[in-house]
Amino acid sequence: MMNSDFDRRDFLKVLGWGGASVALAGCGNGMVENGKETVVSYVETNDYMIPSISVYFNSTCAQCDAGCSITGRIREGRVLKLEGNPESAINRGKTCGLGQAGVQNHYNPDRVRSPLLRTGDSGEAITWEKAYALIGEKMHGVSGDEVAFLTGGMSGHLKVLLGNYLDSIGCKNHVVYEAIAPAVVRAANKKSYGVEMPRININRAKVVLSFGADFLGAWVSPVHFSQQYAQFRKGVDGQRGVLVQIESKMTITGANADRWLVVRPGTEGILAFGIINALGTQGLKLSADIAAAVKAYDKERVSKDTGVSAEQIDKIAALLKARTPSLVLAGGAAEGYAHGSQNAAAINLLNHVLGNVGKTIEAAAVVPFPQMEPATGNTAALKKLNDDLAAGKYKVLFSYAANPVFTAPGAMKFKENMAKAGFKVVFAQYLDETALQADLVLPLNSPLEDWGTQVPEYMAEGAQINILQPLMEKLHPETSGMGDILLALIKQRRAEDYKKFDDYYSYLRTALLQNKVALGGAGNADDDVFWNETLSRGIIKLPGATHAALSGKSAVAGLSLPAPASIDAQYPLQLIPSVNASLRDGRNTNQPWLQESPDPMTTIVWDSWMEIHPSKAAELGISEGDIVEVAGKNGSVKVQAYLFSGIHPDAISIPLGRGHEALGRYAKGYGVNPFQILDVVFDKETGELALHETRVKISKTGERVIVVKDEGPVGGRQMGQKIAPKLPSDKVNLSGEI
Amino acid sequence: MSISTLFENYSEYRHIHPVDDVPHNPYKWAMAIDLDACSGCNACSVACYAENNLPVVGREKFAHGQAMHWMRIERYWDEDGREFPDQGARFLPMMCQQCEAAPCETVCPVGATNHTPDGINSQIYNRCIGSRYCSANCPYKVRYFNWWDYPTTDNVWPAEMNQQLNPDVTVRGKGVMEKCTFCIQRVTVAKNDAKTQGRLVRDGEVQTACQQACPTSAITFGNLVDPNSTVHRKWQAQQVELDKDEQTKDMAEGGSELRGYRIYEQLRPFPSVMYMERVRESAI
Amino acid sequence: MKDIREDIAWAQINKDVLKSLENPRKLYWVILFIAIAMVGVAVGCEVYQYNVGLGVGNFDNPHVWGLYIATFIFWIGMSHSGTLLSAILHLMHADWRKPIYRFAEAMTTFSLMTAGLFVAVHLGRVWQIYFALPYPNMRQVWPNFQSPLLWDAMAIFTYLSSSILFLYVGMIPDLAICRDNMHPGWRKKLYTAIALGWEGTDRQWRNFRITYLTIACFLIPLAVSVHSIVASDFAMSQQPGWHITSFPPYFVAGALYSGCAAIITLFIILRYVFKFEEYMTMSILKKIVRLTFAISMVWTYLNLVEYATVWYGHDEAAKHLLIQKATGTYAPFWWTMNFCGSVVPFIMFFKRFQTHIPVMFSVSLLLNLGMWLERWMIVSPTFADGYYPWTWDHDQWPSFVQWGIVFGSFGWFTMLFMIFCKIFPSVSMYEVKEMVYHRSQATKKLQATGKLAATGKGAH
């Protein structure tokens, strides 16, 4: 299969196994799974393609980075529906609404269908030959330092190949930028537990205390956590799990809490200290340094700072003390401040104090191939790129799976700075805001017609590598997979090393077969058999994957929490840009199912809104449907008001993801983009953009609209009828339930 | 052919459910939805769009109340006038309750909405003349009318997007009524498979699209006649009976420890969907 | 009080009535033209709606019904006028009905035809309307006989055919007069054909009387049943505001009410347009007005009964709906309906207004405005505030398409009616002759017995 004139070391590197901590040969077992005859590999289409009979192919959901495995239903060569693959420990056969809409990403009418060259203001369709030639020409004589490659989070062989390409051009500027990733929490976790993404076990906790972690909505791996949550509600040892959510704006997780507590924006860390203090008061033994650190945080002071009553603090502490193990989570709402790292650290400390580390927080399995591990990123990286672009440092800029023109705060002037790069190549499925600024747009396959491997950032149970395989023929002949493009680009530099690979598919196949045993295949198994089984499963569960140990450190040194910010007279309100589980950072907004899927809290569709507490609204004379101008230091947006009591009166909230000026017919012109008016404040420790640090003022414009939403004029009232009643837990006996 | 069939066969053609003389045998499809698990995430609703060729109507039509979501997630708040909703919201997935004595069925002039022998309120699109009487009489207002010809409306199923349409499900044109069917196309496939293999449908063999997607597994679907089915056991554990209009829970003095209830029992539609009440911790 | 002259010659009656077939006032043509234009509007709206879908009417879920069904009930109600005047009063030997029953019967027929159109206009797939008919078919698929809508369809069909028969049979002697007095031409041919060889023999008269009486007897329960069945469309459902026991009589009363009011309107118009002052006398107007007033009080009573039972009942949903009607989005219409239906009729209580043409004309229009609103207030608020609060929707407003079709239906009715009056005698000649004859006989008798002083007018 492989010619032996090829150096083994290089070969490993080419295929992404370099530095692998697992021996490339060894024992393993077949794990041939019987049963699902219809789960087959697409490679053998002919045998299975019977008109009117569906066949099922496994792949991986690419709608977000959680890495749920999916099974596509294919009939007459068309993918019709995506279901969760029950074999995956991450999603166990389930999907979220966003995942369901993957088919609408695939069949989207607004996809780019051929390479586009920008000439002036208009685009011109060109051939791939011409496009590659152009890149070759533009890269000629350009040093690696003058090239930047911007991507979203990426993992697997695509990341390997990209790394190899960057090596080949001597470029070290791989900028990974995720607009709304939990970057601060990752860093805080690294400090508190020794790993960025420990495995959390909501299902084993009797109490979950979440500081704005929207684990049922958009946080990290929502489908996985939703399943854990359902088990948690059924109870651990017959005791139904209790969820307490603390945040300034109610998320869908908050809406499911037994007790939702509104907290003054930014004081989450103070409250965490207050709870530790109260735990100490109630007799929990605290180590001396912790006791000293929280000493000043008595409940009266904390109550004053956070707005959470002293009585509640006591109750929470009592609950946490009485019911163990518990689980404390720091989420997006806690980390979005200049002192976000401090908040997260203080919250994580609670887990140490309560002894949860090692019980509900565990070491996650890791994929033993470092090159394939997910590259995560944050705004800090983007900021540097932006500064360099501003300085005119780059002659060539590549961009893949990121849309900074839309998601970077307007004040960063990314669009203007991007224009300073000599030649801008954007790999895109859509002409999004960033693609519109490109000189060359290269059209990508949809994830449902592409090959790939993915390593999820959050590993549930054992380590796994997810397989992406085409669920059907390409819809448009002129699109290409990112892997194929990278391969073509790399061949421009190292044709000899990669000449064996006609395409990314053969690369991937070679790579996986090469490491068959480590990937769970029997050493003597036929390559084709192994390959087909792998594709059939859509997942490679790694035998004997190692777990990164938790360090169990509970350091309080250097942890200092600032006093609550005083009210800014000019900009009295805190802007909370909220993350909607369907629309996230806006890359999926052109999928109409998602536009028409009501926001769970407000039930609004197809538009943006501003949530404001009724008391504040009354003070300002605002009623539902008033168009208000939300103005901060860096610009303003006009948006309809929605009165919502699940928000702190000193805060307003606008969801992210809408307000596109491009992307497609279902996205363009719907709503506003709060990214554009964010203040450019960074977390002091990590340099991550502090998403919640924007201060604004609001004023009525006098215009009014009827808010387009699913709830009727009586809103969420049942009008005295028994439609969705509620029971207190002491009035119900769950033990007899099925 | 003759008018006599009208009189002779009519009682078979339409009969009231639940009845003793025509028991559900061997299937009665039913659901149980656990509201303590449901997070209100809308995945079920989107899955229903995907499975059942529901049109996305767009902002203007949604604003006019012409949305076509067979499954809608309702969000209720506590109504005691608190400053903050500190016990969260209550989410309710609401779709056709597949009433046994369906108020929609009796009024349809052409019998386009009908009861199947296995207890599903079926909708025959071809037969429907669009009188909308069924919707007028549905207490839950879960029937959705095709006010427009969505297949020919711009941007509902533009080129390529139409390739996603499920060939097992009709694409409805203007002027017909539609609603949740309990994913009848899936049920039919399962029944046919079972029939060719000379057995009954096994529990879990057929999942509705909403159930399959639901990340919290809040939705259980199955055959109520089968004593071993999960849905049967759930109904039994909650002491909810199909053909009663008052359940143990309603009758118990000061409430019972049960969570199962059906919406609008008092109207006697005998819904096939049992909900299980949301629970809130009393200690916090 | 001016009444029909007893000394009027039979030939004069023929001449006066036949004149209406020849040369009405110019206003006739104005009205006809406007009516046709209105029909044009409705046809345009319907074509648009047919092609694009009912969405153009601005319906929604849950507001699945709108003005069409409301206006359908209105026209069905209107149709009760003919049956009331012709059949009921015929059986009661109220001879004052004679000059006006013909046009009332025509009203019945044409309002039913108008109502029938609304059934079609309302359907999402009107092209499949035959599914609702019980036609024999291979697959043994029948309509659903449980559905009140089907009862509706059958009741209306029966009522319409009976009404046409009634109108036609009652017209035969007059058609013979037309035949005998017409100049040769298509009309003469038409009258010759449809007069069925009427010669006025004793045998013909005897058979005619029996037939007419039989149909009249048949028609009365039919009329009552038709509107009771329309009421069942609502009463048989479970919805708040509809599930009301008193609906059938309430609907019948409302039907008679709006029918009477419409008779007043048309009485005044015909009287002027066709110069029927001689026959459509003030004395008759006064009697209809009094009858209308009586019916308005029955309607008011039934309304109050409904409000009271809802208010004191334990049906929370129905009570909520009633409060919504009085205070919510529909409140202006609901109050206008109550005002027009229960307060305005008191004008008719005053003698001097009973024969005051402009006042009665306005009052009759107001009454029917009230009655139309009543139907709307039965249909729509229940959708806005049904059982399920999540779907309550108070902001639905019919689009121009709905309004256009409702508007055009008045044109359609008027057009049919005006054409009818121009082709057929809208005053019954033979019955007016009978009436004059009987009256003069009675007068003579009184004079002979000395109970009445000779006025010098009676003899001829």
Ligand SMILES: Nc1nc2c(c(=O)[nH]1)N[C@H]1C(S)=C(S)[C@@H](COP(=O)(O)OP(=O)(O)OC[C@H]3O[C@@H](n4cnc5c(=O)[nH]c(N)nc54)[C@H](O)[C@@H]3O)O[C@H]1N2
């Ligand atoms: N599920 C199901 N299967 C059935 C049946 C059923 O009722 N249900 N019925 C069975 C019966 S009775 C029959 S007859 C068969 C019919 O089976 P087929 O013959 O396969 O029927 P069609 O799909 O009508 O036509 C076949 C193709 O002919 C193409 N075509 C149309 N006109 C022309 C032409 O002029 N020239 C050429 N070259 N092609 C043309 C059409 O576009 C279509 O793609 O199906 C049988 N199979």
Ligand SMILES: Nc1nc2c(c(=O)[nH]1)N[C@H]1C(S)=C(S)[C@@H](COP(=O)(O)OP(=O)(O)OC[C@H]3O[C@@H](n4cnc5c(=O)[nH]c(N)nc54)[C@H](O)[C@@H]3O)O[C@H]1N2
């Ligand atoms: N629009 C359109 N029209 C078509 C065609 C098309 O492609 N498009 N195809 C045409 C062709 S090729 C054909 S063959 C015809 C088919 O037309 P039909 O012969 O009308 O076809 P079916 O509806 O399949 O079957 C007729 C009836 O037979 C009944 N049946 C089934 N088994 C039995 C049995 O054992 N005994 C008895 N007595 N009855 C039984 C079924 O229940 C059904 O009611 O349609 C033709 N019409």
Ligand code: SF4
């Ligand atoms: S969480 Fe949803 S969108 Fe993300 S991978 Fe899983 S199914 Fe896909």
Ligand code: SF4
């Ligand atoms: S819920 Fe409504 S649509 Fe469904 S069966 Fe019952 S009455 Fe009919």
Ligand code: SF4
């Ligand atoms: S809309 Fe269709 S299903 Fe509903 S009552 Fe009318 S004909 Fe029957």
Ligand code: SF4
């Ligand atoms: S059962 Fe099927 S049709 Fe009904 S709501 Fe669920 S997915 Fe939709």
Ligand code: SF4
């Ligand atoms: S998918 Fe499940 S959890 Fe989500 S809204 Fe539907 S029923 Fe609730």
